[in-house]
Amino acid sequence: WRFVESGGGLVQPGGSLRLSCAISGITLASYAVGWLRQPPEKEREGVSYISPSGETTYYADSVKGRFTISKEDAKNTVYLQMNSLKPEDSGNYYCVAKARDWHGVPDPDMAYDYWGPGTQVTVSS
Secondary structure, eight states, rough: OOEOOOOEEOOOOTTTTTEEEEEESSOOSEEEEEEEEEESSSSOOEEEOTTTOHHHHHHHTTTTTEEEEEEGGTTEEEEEESSSSOOGGGGGEOOOOOOOOSOSSOOOHHHHEEEOOEEEEEEOO
């Protein structure tokens, strides 16, 4: 199996980025997927969740209304569209997946089946 996150980079406040998590070796439609992030010198935190069916999503309060999670099962890829970015959105963003579904914003302390290596997002002027 392999997770590859991409789409991170440097963006000015108010800008947008779309993160992608390309997954190989598992069937995306059978897994719940989430995004976590770790801001500099801070604890890891949950950002967003999407159910195996794609019908249910959750967002941390800090990103609600600005971020959108989606997926394309045919491409085995999960996306995180991030708009109106703020400096506090900076951090390393990780894609995680778990065959046993959960509901809610991903818990950083939960045992996930798979983790991606992460992609760095920096929001700065």
